[in-house]
Amino acid sequence: MNVEARFYVxxxxxxxxxxxxxNSIGRGVGGFLPAVRQLGNVAALPGIVGFSIGLPDIHSGYGFSIGNIAAFDCSKKESVISPGGVGFDINCGxxxxxxxxxxxxxxxVKEQLTQALFDYIPVGVGSRGAIPMSAADLVDCLxxxxxxxxxxxYSWAEDKEHCEEYGRMLQADATKVSTRAKKRGLPQLRRLLGQVVVMLHCGSRGLGHQVATDAL
Known part of the structure; x- marks a missing residue:
């Protein structure tokens, strides 16, 4: 390894x-490597600096474990930029x-609320969002x-205050995203005790996967 691997749990x-x-010892070929071994593999990549770090939610992924952080010195010719490290679910938030x-x-009303969530939130392979989207809409969104x-x-101005980069990366260029990736992404758009909060965990599963596939 070029640097140490560390994880925090x-x-x-x-x-x-x-x-x-x-459990992975003697298992043979196939399946994901355990997260600890993936941390070690990343620590051996050219140009890595500091440590190969695993966050508390770490689990096996595609090459990099999910929750694995690594920084590379791009001033060195041998350093790598890894689409697999960025992830196949790019911009999952x-x-x-x-x-x-x-x-x-x-x-x-929790039963009715649960049913309403299933009725109005599209899930699963091939599902589509409830908001009609055109190709031009997707480019604008990107x-x-x-x-x-x-x-x-669909949002309020104050929402931006709580988002990374204020919800928009000014250098974003939709022309860098392939037509196939856009096609896959188009259907997907659209602390007090006892207080109810809503957690959203979403990503560009189709579009992001295609972007990584195009780069690989």
């Missing part, structure tokens, strides 16, 4: 990490949204980021 997660490693509701407000959602009335 609590007492509950540590045994699981090493159990995964033990998590948001925690605070509401003005409390547990007592939703408890009586380049404008959260400003596109503001323009279309």
């Amino acid at each position: 609590n007492k509950k997660l540590e045994p699981l990490m090493f159990e995964e490693l033990r 998590v948001r925690l949204i605070r509401t003005n509701l409390y547990e007592k407000d939703v408890a009586p 380049e404008m980021g959260m400003d596109w959602t503001l323009r279309e009335g």
Whole structure:
């Protein structure tokens, strides 16, 4: 390895990490490598600096483990830029949204609420969003980021204050994304005790995967 590999977990997660490693011994070819071994592999990549770091949510991934962080010195000719390290689910994001509701407000209607979420949130392979989207809309979304959602009335201005890069990367260039990746991404768009919050975990599963595939 060119640098050390380190990961940060609590007492509950540590045994699981090493159990995964033990179970991989003698398993033969096939399947994902355990996250610990993937951390070590990344630590051996050319140009890596500091450490190959695993965050507390680390688990096996495509080459890099999910939750693996690595930095590379691009001033060195031998350094690598790895699409696999960026990930096949590029720009997968998590948001925690605070509401003005409390547990007592939703408890009586939790079954109806759950059903409504399943009815209105598309999930699974081949599913489509409820908002009609054109190819031009997708290009605008790729380049404008959260400003596109503001323009279309899907978010509020103050939402940007809580997003990385204020919800928009000014150097974004939709022409760098292949037509196939856009085609795959088009259908996908569109702390108080007892307080109800909503967690969103989403990513450009089709578009992001295709971008990585194009680069690889």
